[in-house]
Amino acid sequence: MRARKPEPQLEEIPAAECWELLSRHNVGRIAIVVDGKPQIFPVNYGLKGKVIVFRTAAGAKLAHAPESPIAFEVDEYDASAGAGWSVMVQGTGRDVTEAADDFSWTARGARVHPAAPGDKLHMIAVNPTLISGRRFGPRNGSPRGNS
């Protein structure tokens, strides 16, 4: 009585493949917590190894991301194919604009090109503690279960 197509399955994306997906995109979203309440902002990002870096001006992200728990997410959904995926990174924000430690030096090597206008003089990095991803639907022309 239901639709004829087999129901697509939701599957976990292995961590290595999550990083690969992040390396092929450049628009994601950052979630921060302000006074106990979450906020979400789109960002252009770059990757340097397993560090996610975005640029920002003064504002909520600069005030509340550094030294705080933050989340970063990228997703894609193709309605015509009935396929989608998302990757979430949880970690701690770091202001790497000027700091001289190794982490900041490395993070500043990420190539980040903000699309939105305005001077974004600060570089914030996500020091990751957890990465997870999920996908569903056909991919690469192969049916389900071919992962």
Add this chain to the structure above:
Amino acid sequence: MRARKPEPQLEEIPAAECWELLSRHNVGRIAIVVDGKPQIFPVNYGLKGKVIVFRTAAGAKLAHAPESPIAFEVDEYDASAGAGWSVMVQGTGRDVTEAADDFSWTARGARVHPAAPGDKLHMIAVNPTLISGRRFGPRNGSPRGNS
């Protein structure tokens, strides 16, 4: 010495237009706070008036969205046009799956069609307290400053 194109301007989107944008889309992201740390999840959503509704199964969203501060975001970026926008709603999550109050009745009228597989028996609504949006770049073929 800089690029020849005039720099696009970032502008606020009026609230009424933010709601209009949300009404024309159906994929967004929810941010919740779990043990003080933010998490982001993509969702298919529906609107009923100014209430955003999504479906979910048991899991982090069901455990941490109801009666808690949450954020909802939709964005779009057209790299070839150099244009983008985002809308964020901040509010409180409500489990409207079965509750008999007016808010829940109304929210259950939203049409929500999850693309991801799996039974999503619970309906969560975002009771909005704040909506904000930003955009940049040309739109409708008109140059900047024509808002």
